Every structure is written in structure tokens, then in C-alpha cells.
Amino acid sequence: AQSVAQPEDQVNVAEGNPLTVKCTYSVSGNPYLFWYVQYPNRGLQFLLKYITGDNLVKGSYGFEAEFNKSQTSFHLKKPSALVSDSALYFCAVRAWAGGFKTIFGAGTRLFVKA
Amino acid sequence: DGGITQSPKYLFRKEGQNVTLSCEQNLNHDAMYWYRQDPGQGLRLIYYSQIVNDFQKGDIAEGYSVSREKKESFPLTVTSAQKNPTAFYLCASSPDTGVYEQYFGPGTRLTVT
Numbered sequence: 001a002q003s004v005a006q007p008e009d010q011v012n013v014a015e016g017n018p019l020t021v022k023c024t025y026s027v028s029g030n031p032y033l034f035w036y037v038q039y040p041n042r043g044l045q046f047l048l049k050y051i052t053g054d055n056l057v058k059g060s061y062g063f064e065a066e067f068n069k070s071q072t073s074f075h076l077k078k079p080s081a082l083v084s085d086s087a088l089y090f091c092a093v094r095a096w097a098g099g100f101k102t103i104f105g106a107g108t109r110l111f112v113k114a
Numbered sequence: 115d116g117g118i119t120q121s122p123k124y125l126f127r128k129e130g131q132n133v134t135l136s137c138e139q140n141l142n143h144d145a146m147y148w149y150r151q152d153p154g155q156g157l158r159l160i161y162y163s164q165i166v167n168d169f170q171k172g173d174i175a176e177g178y179s180v181s182r183e184k185k186e187s188f189p190l191t192v193t194s195a196q197k198n199p200t201a202f203y204l205c206a207s208s209p210d211t212g213v214y215e216q217y218f219g220p221g222t223r224l225t226v227t
Binding site for chain 1: 155159215
């Protein structure tokens with residue numbers, strides 16, 4: 001079965017420090033991986049995706065993610081966190097299961113303290 | 115949230131009433147989706163549509179119905195058969211059902227008492 005795990009419900013980081021939000025996945029074919037961010041009472045906004053090619057993917061607002069096939073991970077990173085980065089982050093995998101299906105992780109809440 | 119509108123933002127209904135949530139997109143996307151979001155559970159797919167006049171059940175379709183009469187519109191009806199309808203509902207679209215990111219609307223928070 002295809003699945004996505006975000007092992008941390010919450011991540012706390014001080015402003016200016018690097019941040020990492022973890023994601024691991026399990027799919028039977030090629031994984032297509034996405035990160036989205038959600039601010040309170042809003043819809044999700046797309047940050048970045050991995051389809052193929054370079055394992056390091058750069059996205060919006062200074063975020064990047066590294067695809068690691070051997071560890072089946074796609075962790076979201078940012079070199080220097082901002083208070084405004086505080087939000088709920090979702091990892092998602094899109095894979096073929098008789099049609100493309102997107103599975104979302106449960107989300108990780110990021111708190112950036114000034 | 116650009117390109118996708120959902121209305122209303124907040125909706126209150128009495129138990130036993132059907133309610134319809136609106137979703138409109140001007141992105142010229144073929145595919146549209148409805149998700150339900152509950153705290154700590156991520157997003158769960160209710161229905162999706164790949165093209166006008168066609169739609170498929172997602173993982174939690176029971177108690178919900180949809181229509182896709184126009185490319186721009188994908189309304190969701192929450193029926194009285196849905197046992198626990200109070201939730202945040204998100205509509206999304208993508209160019210097709212391939213490996214594209216999805217564009218989300220701002221959501222509708224439905225409260226049923």
C-alpha cells in the first residue's frame with residue numbers, strides 16, 4: 001500500500017536557525033513527491049515537487065527538499081527560518097495505483113520563535 | 115489561493131439537512147478534487163473529476179455527492195447520510211490527473227449541530 005509518514009507532529013525552531021521537516025514515503029512505483037504549506041483557515045499552497053532529475057529541489061520562499069531514494073525520504077529544509085514560516089506543512093506522494101492518486105501525510109506544525 | 119474560489123467560508127447547518135458547497139476555478143484545469151480535513155488526519159479524498167460529466171469516488175465518498183456539469187464548477191453536496199459532517203472542506207484543481215501539483219481553494223468550514 002502507498003503511504004506517507006510525517007513522523008513529527010510539531011517542530012520548534014528559533015528564527016535564523018536551519019529547519020527540517022521530515023517526510024518518508026512508501027510506493028510501489030516511481031514516487032512523485034510534493035510539499036504544501038497551509039496557513040490558518042486557508043487552503044494549501046504548493047511549495048515544491050520532485051518528479052525526476054536532481055535530488056535537491058528548490059521551491060518557493062527559500063525552501064528546498066532532498067529526495068533520497070535509498071531512505072525513501074523527502075525532507076523539507078530551509079537554511080534560515082523566519083517567524084512567518086510558522087504554519088502547517090504537508091508532504092504528499094502521487095503514485096500510480098490504477099490511476100494517479102495523491103496521498104497526503106498528516107501534517108507537521110512548524111513553530112518558529114523570534 | 116488564486117484561481118479557485120469556494121463559498122461560503124463558514125457554513126452552519128442543522129443535523130438532517132443537506133448542504134451544498136461551491137467550488138469554481140478559472141484556471142482551465144480539467145481535473146478537480148474535494149478533500150476533507152480533520153485535525154491530525156491530513157487530507158482525505160472525497161471525490162474527484164477528470165473531465166466534465168465524469169467523476170469518481172475517493173476514499174470517503176459515503177454521504178457525499180458531486181456533479182461536474184461545467185469545467186469551471188464542481189459543487190459538493192453533504193447529505194444527511196454523512197455521519198460526521200463537521201469538518202474543513204477543501205476543493206482543488208490540476209491541469210489533469212497526471213503528476214501535477216494541485217491548486218487549492220481557501221476552504222469551507224462546515225459545522226453541523
